[in-house]
Amino acid sequence: MLLSxxxxxxxxxxxxxxxxxxxxxxxxxxxxxxxxxxxxxxxIFMVGAFVGTEVLLISDSLGVLQGMNPFVALFLTLIxxxxxxxxxxVLIERVAYRPLRSAPRLVPLISAIGVSFLLQDLVRFTEAxxxxxxxxxxxxxxxxxxxxxxxxxxxxxxxIVIVLAIILMFALNMFVNKTKWGIAMxxxxxxxxxxxxxxxxxxxxxxxxxxxxxxxxxxxxVLFAQNYGTIDPxxxxxxxxxxxxxxxxxxxxNIRGAMxxxxxLGLLEALAGAxxxxxxxxxxxxxxxxxxxxxxxxxxxLFKPEGLFGEAVKEKV
Amino acid sequence: xxxLELQNVHTYYGGIHALKGISLTVEKGEVVTLIGSNGAGxxxxxxxxxxxxxxxEGKVFLxxxxxxxxxxxxxxxxxxxxxxxxxxxxxxxxxxxxxxxGAFSVQDKRTIQEGVERAFAYFPRLxxxxxxxxxxxxxxxQQMLAIAxxxxxxxxxxxxxxxSMGLAxxxxxxxxxxxxxxxxxxxxxxxxxxxxxxxxxxxxxxYVIQTGEIILKDDARSLLANPQVREAYLA
Ligand SMILES: Nc1ncnc2c1ncn2[C@@H]1O[C@H](COP(=O)(O)OP(=O)(O)OP(=O)(O)O)[C@@H](O)[C@H]1O
Ligand SMILES: [Mg+2]
Numbered sequence: 001m002l003l004s005x006x007x008x009x010x011x012x013x014x015x016x017x018x019x020x021x022x023x024x025x026x027x028x029x030x031x032x033x034x035x036x037x038x039x040x041x042x043x044i045f046m047v048g049a050f051v052g053t054e055v056l057l058i059s060d061s062l063g064v065l066q067g068m069n070p071f072v073a074l075f076l077t078l079i080x081x082x083x084x085x086x087x088x089x090v091l092i093e094r095v096a097y098r099p100l101r102s103a104p105r106l107v108p109l110i111s112a113i114g115v116s117f118l119l120q121d122l123v124r125f126t127e128a129x130x131x132x133x134x135x136x137x138x139x140x141x142x143x144x145x146x147x148x149x150x151x152x153x154x155x156x157x158x159x160i161v162i163v164l165a166i167i168l169m170f171a172l173n174m175f176v177n178k179t180k181w182g183i184a185m186x187x188x189x190x191x192x193x194x195x196x197x198x199x200x201x202x203x204x205x206x207x208x209x210x211x212x213x214x215x216x217x218x219x220x221x222v223l224f225a226q227n228y229g230t231i232d233p234x235x236x237x238x239x240x241x242x243x244x245x246x247x248x249x250x251x252x253x254n255i256r257g258a259m260x261x262x263x264x265l266g267l268l269e270a271l272a273g274a275x276x277x278x279x280x281x282x283x284x285x286x287x288x289x290x291x292x293x294x295x296x297x298x299x300x301x302l303f304k305p306e307g308l309f310g311e312a313v314k315e316k317v
Numbered sequence: 318x319x320x321l322e323l324q325n326v327h328t329y330y331g332g333i334h335a336l337k338g339i340s341l342t343v344e345k346g347e348v349v350t351l352i353g354s355n356g357a358g359x360x361x362x363x364x365x366x367x368x369x370x371x372x373x374e375g376k377v378f379l380x381x382x383x384x385x386x387x388x389x390x391x392x393x394x395x396x397x398x399x400x401x402x403x404x405x406x407x408x409x410x411x412x413x414x415x416x417x418x419g420a421f422s423v424q425d426k427r428t429i430q431e432g433v434e435r436a437f438a439y440f441p442r443l444x445x446x447x448x449x450x451x452x453x454x455x456x457x458x459q460q461m462l463a464i465a466x467x468x469x470x471x472x473x474x475x476x477x478x479x480x481s482m483g484l485a486x487x488x489x490x491x492x493x494x495x496x497x498x499x500x501x502x503x504x505x506x507x508x509x510x511x512x513x514x515x516x517x518x519x520x521x522x523x524y525v526i527q528t529g530e531i532i533l534k535d536d537a538r539s540l541l542a543n544p545q546v547r548e549a550y551l552a
Pocket of ligand 1: 335355356361402
């Protein structure tokens, strides 16, 4: 029995893990450049989930969703949510962070927490006004499962989340490593003032970082709504925390670290959730899976404070 | 009209008055050197030219256009290449990527490729190290990369801040040879050095800066012969 659920547990873990990974990218990219933890990033993810769900709900009520190819529908939903959250991220940076760039570090952090609350309340308010409730059920585009023989099967929507997350991460990797602006982004992360001597507009690179990180977060929101069905204005908090944990686990500031940290965390969590209860005879059930995830994080940080793939912290000269 | 002109520039770091009315000019095709001891304000002068620190008073002109209040990336785009003190190459980027960033403002792919070829001609070591991370190279190689990176934008003027610092004598020799060679090809250079002897032997004119003020300016040969300079900077 334990083994027969393994494929589904792995798919669940990977689904969750890839979502953590893509959201973690937003934390890690911004940190890499500004050494600032954008606590509002979890809420960007949440806004993406709501924008995507609203797009689907509205097109459903207009009758355009029926008969549309679900892949096309998902693609369009993703694009709209990514544009919306990308723009939102840029706006937040411009309004809430940039004016504080030379302030002590704690100040923009507080500002970010303020933005988090603001976004939660704005979404709650808007939905309550428009729909009389702020819990939304997303129309599901994909259902069904792939049988793997016996009574083992894996869900299609999980596979779709994983495949899309991999595509997004691959695209980001190409951008950062192969394009002119991607190289400029890495240069700004290493040495802003020297980057500006190369004719690089540092403010523009920072904007681009928020644009990309936020649109990735928004896209993950859409995938989350598809995978879990129900969303509320507070889903960004826990998922954001976990994604941030994943970024730290991989080594904050390190893009590849965030990807691997996310997947690892998701897998560990799913495995812990499924097997901890049976293996401990019910002493520690699935409800301890979060504790388990954070215990792993603490262990890793005890032995490798810079994270699995981070570099030892050097004081900037 | 001078290619680069500073008029009575004052720069502060908070309450520290680092530049107290610097005026200097660099004509097209010249090598001009700015010499002075530690803390005199040499780097601050270059940083003020390229916008990294702001002149609170006074003006900076490039080709007659005032650039005093522009941002560093805008000034760089106008054709001022600054090879900063301590090289400041991007350690986690490869040599190739460092060079490509030097040409960030250049749109034409062919021009960039030609720039890379030129860098290889000047600094053959960079060709061997092309795909290696900048931070893994020796100090001398990093200095070569920093200069090569500065040249990638085909600048109107190249500003070098103590390029010989921390290098073995043979490498110092090489760096000054390259300054000479670049100048023969028409490059205008503003060279900051503590190594006054070498700097004055490649420059046509020189300025001596002391605690934020220009205390002497003359053609390089006269400065080399000047007893005051000999005592303070060539001893
Ligand atoms: N970031 C800074 N903050 C405060 N003071 C500074 C800063 N940078 C330079 N100074 C001060 O300004 C003055 C000029 O410094 P600058 O770096 O221009 O000197 P320098 O001639 O380049 O010296 P060196 O040969 O040591 O490089 C010095 O007194 C220095 O202490
Ligand atoms: Mg200096």
